[in-house]
Amino acid sequence: MSKTVLAGVLSTVAAYFLFSLQDASVKWLVVSIPVIQILFVRSVTILAICLAIGRGQVVREAIHSPIVKPMLLRTLLLLAAWLSYYNAARTLGLAELTTLYYAAPILITILAVPILKEEVPPVRWMAVVIGFVGVLVATDMISTGLKLSWPVWLALQAAIFWAISTVLLRKTALSERTIVQMTISNFLLGLFTGMGLVFYWVPVTSGQLLLTSLTGVIAALGQFAMFEGMRRAPVSILAPFEYTSLVWAFILGFAIWGDIPDHNIVFGAALIFAAGVTIVLGERFGPRSA
Template identity: 80%
Template sequence: MSKTVLTGVLSTVFAYFLFSLQDAAVKWLVVGIPVMQILFVRSVTIIAICVAIGRKEVVIEAAHSPVRGPMIIRSLLLFSAWLCYYNAARWLGLAELTTLYYAAPILITLLAVPILKEDVPPIRWLAVVIGFVGVVVATDLLGTGLAISWPVWLALLAAVFWAISTVLLRKTALHERTIVQMTLSNFFLALFTGPALYFYWTPASLSTLALASLTGVIAALGQYAMFEGMRRAPVSILAPFEYTSLIWAFVLGLLIWGDVPKHNVFLGAALIFAAGVTIILGERFGRRAVS
C-alpha cells in the first residue's frame, strides 16, 4: 500500500471516529431540540470555520467553483439520507438500524465500478463482505427477527443516498480544494434546513447551543479528514473502513453511558478489524505482485 493511499485510509478512519463522536453529541441534543435545528447550527458553524480560515478567497472560490452543481446534488442526497435515517430511528432498534445502514459500503463498492471506473479486485469485495458480517454479528441482527416494513425501507434508502453521495464526493474531491467543498456543502445544507426552522425552532439554553456548535466543530474536522481521504485513495478501498464507526460507537457508548458490550460485539469488532487488515494486506501484496 502506497503512503498516499495509507494516508487516505488513516484520514478516513479518523473521520469516522469524529462522526461517531458527533453522533454521541447529537444523541444528547435530540432530547431537547429537533434534529433540523441541530443540523442548521452545525452547518452554520462549519461555514463560519471555513470562512475564518479561508477568508473572502474561499467565498469567491465557492461562488465560482466548477463543482457547485455536483455539490448541490450531494447536499440533497445527504439531507435525504439524514431524513430517512432519523425517521427510521423512531421505529427501529439500534441493531436493526445500524446493520441496514451499513449496507452503504457494499453499495459504494458496487457504484465505484460503473461511475468511477475503478477496478475492484476480489480482495476488496471480500473485505466488504467480512466487514458486513462483522456488523451483523456485533448488532445481533440474526436474533431480532427483522421483517420488511416501511422503516426498514427508509433505513435502506438512507444507505443508498449515503452511498451515492460518497461516490460523488470522490469525483468532486479531485477537482476542488477541501475547504471550498466544505463551504459549498454546508451552505446548501443550511439552505435546506433553514426554512424548516420556522416550524421546528425550539428555544434552547446557551449550553445546548454551545454543544450544538461544538458538534459543528467536530463535524468540520471529520469532513476535512474524509474529504482529504477521498483525495488520496479510491472509494472501493475506503468503503470497508466505514465499518470502524461501529466500533467507535460501542466504545463511546461504554465511556459515556456505561453501556457494556456483549460478547457478540467483540466478535463483530474482530471481524471488522479483519476487514481492514484484509484491505491493507491485499493492497500491499497486490502491488508487489504487479511490480
C-alpha cells in the first residue's frame, strides 16, 4: 500500500470516528431540537470556520469553482439521505436501521466501477462482504430477520443516496481544494436547511446552542478528514472502512452511556476489523492501486 493511499485510509477512519462522536452529541440534541435546526447550526458553524481560515480567497475560489453544480447535486442527495434516515428511525429499531444503512459501502464499491472507472480487485469485494457480515452479526439481524416495509425502504433509500453522494465526492475531491469544497457544501446545506427553519425553529438554551456549535466543530474536522481521504485513495478502497463507525458507536456508547456490548457485537466488530485488515494486506501485497 502506497503512503498516499495509507494516509487516505487513516484519514477516513478518523473521519468516521468524528462522525460517530457527532452522532453521539446529536443523540442528546434531537430529544428537544428538530434535526433540520441542528443541521442548520452545524452547517453555519462549519462555514464560519472555513471563512475564518480561508477569508476572501476561499470565497472567490468557491464562487468561480467548477464543482458548484456537482456540489449542489451532492447536497440535495445528502439532504434526501438524512431525511430518509431519520424518518425511518422513527419506526425501525437501531439494529434494523444500522444494517440497512450499511448497505452503502457495497453500493459505493459497485458504483465506483461505472462512474469512476475504478478497477475493483476481488480482495476489495471480499472486504466489503466481510464488513457487511460483521454488521449483520453485531446487530443480530441474522436471527431476527427483516420484512419489507415503508420504513425499510426509506433506510435503503438513505443508503442509496449516501452512496451516490460519496462517489460524487471522489470526483469533486480531485478537482478542488478541501476547504473550498467544505465552503460550498455547507453554504448550500445551510441555505436549504435555513429555509426549513421557517416552519421548524424552536427556542434553545445557551447550553444547547453551545453543544450544537460544538457538534459543528466536530463535523468540520470529520468533513476535512473525509474529503482529504477521498483525495488520496479510491472509494473502493475506502468504502469498507465506513463500517468502522459501527465499532466507534459501540465504544462511545460504552464510554458515555455505559452500554455493555453483547458477545455478538464483539464478534461483529472483529469481522469489521478483519475487513479493514483485508484491504490493507491486499493493497500491500497485491497489485498497486491506480
